[in-house]
Amino acid sequence: MEISEALLAQQQVVRLQALLEASRQLHSTIELEEVLHIALQIVVRELELDGAFFSTFAQTYGKVAADLQAALSAGAADAPDDLLQQPVLRFPLCDKAGATFTELIVVLPPDRVLDLDETDFLESLAVQATVAIENARFHQRALQWQRVESDLAAARQVQLSLIPQEMPDIPSYLLGARSVTCYEVGGDYLDIVSMPSGETVIVVADVAGKGLASALIGMSFRSAIRAMVHAGLSLVEIATQMNLLHYNEGEEARHRYVTGVLFRLDPVAHTLEAVNAGHTSAFLVADDATLTKIKASGTPFGLLPFSSYAPQVVKLEPGMRLLVYTDGMTEVFHGEDEFGEARLLQWFLDCKETSPDRVLGSLWDTLGTFSDGQEQSDDMTALVLFRNASPRPIPMDEPRTYFEIQIPSRLGSEKVAMTTAADLARSMGFDEDRIEDLKTAVAEACINAMEHGNKLDETLPVGIILSTGADSLEVRVVDTGTGPPVHTAAPDIDKKMHEEETPRGMGMFLIESLVDEVEWVSSQRTGSYARMVIRLNPDEE
Amino acid sequence: MSEKVTQVKTEAVQSNSGASITVLRYAGDITSASKAAVLGTFQGLPEDTKRVLLDFSGVDYLNSSGIALVIQLMIAASKRGQSVQTFGLKPHFIKVFTMVGITKYTKLHPDEQSARAAFSA
Numbered sequence: 076m077e078i079s080e081a082l083l084a085q086q087q088v089v090r091l092q093a094l095l096e097a098s099r100q101l102h103s104t105i106e107l108e109e110v111l112h113i114a115l116q117i118v119v120r121e122l123e124l125d126g127a128f129f130s131t132f133a134q135t136y137g138k139v140a141a142d143l144q145a146a147l148s149a150g151a152a153d154a155p156d157d158l159l160q161q162p163v164l165r166f167p168l169c170d171k172a173g174a175t176f177t178e179l180i181v182v183l184p185p186d187r188v189l190d191l192d193e194t195d196f197l198e199s200l201a202v203q204a205t206v207a208i209e210n211a212r213f214h215q216r217a218l219q220w221q222r223v224e225s226d227l228a229a230a231r232q233v234q235l236s237l238i239p240q241e242m243p244d245i246p247s248y249l250l251g252a253r254s255v256t257c258y259e260v261g262g263d264y265l266d267i268v269s270m271p272s273g274e275t276v277i278v279v280a281d282v283a284g285k286g287l288a289s290a291l292i293g294m295s296f297r298s299a300i301r302a303m304v305h306a307g308l309s310l311v312e313i314a315t316q317m318n319l320l321h322y323n324e325g326e327e328a329r330h331r332y333v334t335g336v337l338f339r340l341d342p343v344a345h346t347l348e349a350v351n352a353g354h355t356s357a358f359l360v361a362d363d364a365t366l367t368k369i370k371a372s373g374t375p376f377g378l379l380p381f382s383s384y385a386p387q388v389v390k391l392e393p394g395m396r397l398l399v400y401t402d403g404m405t406e407v408f409h410g411e412d413e414f415g416e417a418r419l420l421q422w423f424l425d426c427k428e429t430s431p432d433r434v435l436g437s438l439w440d441t442l443g444t445f446s447d448g449q450e451q452s453d454d455m456t457a458l459v460l461f462r463n464a465s466p467r468p469i470p471m472d473e474p475r476t477y478f479e480i481q482i483p484s485r486l487g488s489e490k491v492a493m494t495t496a497a498d499l500a501r502s503m504g505f506d507e508d509r510i511e512d513l514k515t516a517v518a519e520a521c522i523n524a525m526e527h528g529n530k531l532d533e534t535l536p537v538g539i540i541l542s543t544g545a546d547s548l549e550v551r552v553v554d555t556g557t558g559p560p561v562h563t564a565a566p567d568i569d570k571k572m573h574e575e576e577t578p579r580g581m582g583m584f585l586i587e588s589l590v591d592e593v594e595w596v597s598s599q600r601t602g603s604y605a606r607m608v609i610r611l612n613p614d615e616e
Numbered sequence: 617m618s619e620k621v622t623q624v625k626t627e628a629v630q631s632n633s634g635a636s637i638t639v640l641r642y643a644g645d646i647t648s649a650s651k652a653a654v655l656g657t658f659q660g661l662p663e664d665t666k667r668v669l670l671d672f673s674g675v676d677y678l679n680s681s682g683i684a685l686v687i688q689l690m691i692a693a694s695k696r697g698q699s700v701q702t703f704g705l706k707p708h709f710i711k712v713f714t715m716v717g718i719t720k721y722t723k724l725h726p727d728e729q730s731a732r733a734a735f736s737a
Contacts, residue, residue, distance in 0.1 A: 486647065486648060486649065487645075487647070487649070489679075490677065508707075508708070511707075511708035512708070515679070515708070515712060518677075518679055519679065519680055522679060522680070522681070566716050566717065567717075568687075568716060568717030568718060568720055568721065569717075569720070571687050571691075572687070572690065572691055572694065572721055574691060577684075578684040578685075578687040578688050578691070579680065579681060579684040581680040581683060581684070581716055582679075582680045584715075584716075585680055585712065585715065585716075588715050
């Protein structure tokens with residue numbers, strides 16, 4: 076009896092050791108195929124069984140008849156009696172919620188009966204296998220998710236690369252645009268196409284919904300619209316064709332209809348043609364704060380099989396500003412309170428920023444403050460167009476001829492303005508001394524405009540408007556700032572030498588000393604300018 | 617039409633009385649971008665330099681930022697007890713230097729010979 080008990084205890088120890096070893100092996104890998112193989116191998120070898128398999132996996136170990144496996148697989152009812160020539164035992168494997176996700180099925184040799192220890196061993200092994208299989212499946216899902224994430228990141232890069240990277244250089248105009256997606260990729264579409272004619276086509280559109288599906292529709296939309304723009308179709312023709320094309324793409328595309336507004340800017344005639352297809356109204360604000368809304372004239376693209384669109388043509392005067400946006404810009408919330416179109420319009424009317432990029436920066440800041448840092452809930456896109464301010468010439472009795480050039484706010488480029496002014500003055504008969512005076516005055520005014528007015532932002536131009544009369548040359552140097560730099564008194568060389576005054580700050584003094592007349596004009600709407608005049612016969616004035 | 621880089625050449629000459637003079641010969645544009653050429657070169661001169669002659673005969677364009685650098689050079693020279701003479705400025709820049717008042721601290725000579733002679737005076 077004692078010997079028998081000792082043997083039993085020894086057997087239990089061996090089984091326990093086997094279970095520990097089985098556990099170690101099961102958890103030594105996170106590859107699902109390996110986990111299944113190890114589990115089945117341990118079961119068959121440790122208990123000297125014929126075979127084993129899991130009801131929801133194809134893998135088997137040992138002798139498992141294919142028809143038996145098929146019959147006992149997940150979803151199958153109990154196997155017919157004729158298949159059960161050999162005894163089988165089933166051990167359910169349950170997930171954390173208690174639901175059976177597979178069964179360990181062991182095939183016993185004929186006439187073999189498992190004792191209690193062996194059954195305990197299999198139950199314990201099933202528990203260990205449950206954890207190992209769940210870990211392996213989690214690992215598999217993580218790998219799959221990694222691939223999806225990598226795909227999304229690549230898609231995001233593609234979409235970002237298709238947003239205009241640089242704003243086109245349009246004489247007398249400044250453009251700025253910003254698009255931020257809610258998820259990795261988005262359904263807002265922004266495009267700027269420079270035409271060989273010198274015109275620029277601008278598109279801001281919004282595919283219904285957001286995320287990958289909307290982005291795919293947006294890409295297809297982009298290709299079609301670009302082809303039509305380059306084919307030279309009118310905006311109304313493009314809108315009509317886009318509507319039909321999108322509708323005929325099928326049911327899925329119709330659910331993801333597109334609102335959009337198309338513009339064609341003619342920078343010579345200073346006209347802006349617009350066609351709005353069910354999109355939010357764009358705001359066009361004149362120098363005197365007069366508002367023109369570019370409203371929808373037809374339904375969104377792809378919503379209905381037919382739609383008619385009407386073009387809206389506006390004349391762009393100096394100082395006019397356009398804001399085009401998607402609904403993500405107005406559907407920003409503070410609790411239940413929506414930012415809305417009215418607030419956006421008021422903000423734009425009040426906005427004193429002097430370049431499109433600054434307007435966009437301020438807009439995003441304003442929305443961020445309004446939402447109190449709440450997470451973005453939709454794709455957000457906005458585009459701003461400025462027609463550069465040009466101070467209107469002061470009416471004069473005598474006829475004058477005007478010349479206008481623009482230079483970037485890059486130190487050194489003032490020499491272009493100097494040379495132009497000098498050539499003009501020379502052609503009018505000014506002597507070389509006066510021309511040298513004019514050159515220094517123009518250079519200093521340009522440097523002031525670049526440094527103080529435009530803060531050396533190279534994207535902001537300095538305008539130089541030269542007008543010639545019978546006996547005078549007037550030069551206006553225009554920047555985008557809101558006022559002239561602080562006026563400094565005549566330099567005090569003693570103070571400078573004793574470091575009681577900055578060694579700089581002599582530009583305005585030199586201008587005032589070198590020309591016959593100078594005026595500093597500040598305008599928040601139209602930019603600021605210095606007006607300088609030199610006369611052929613100054614003593615006569 | 618970009619800015620011309622400021623060039624500077626340092627040269628040692630002697631006055632009529634045999635005193636040693638360091639000449640800084642500038643060429644190109646003198647603007648806010650000329651700090652290294654104007655101030656850097658001056659600061660690199662040996663501490664015992666007594667006489668500095670500024671030669672602007674190769675300078676085509678000089679703006680208010682460039683004049684500010686010349687003033688800073690003269691402040692540094694004054695602190696070191698160095699004497700500064702100037703020549704070679706084009707007539708328009710002589711007018712501008714005079715307007716600003718620099719002539720109170722350095723004489724603007726018409727040529728190198730008179731500038732060198734001014735040291736021995």
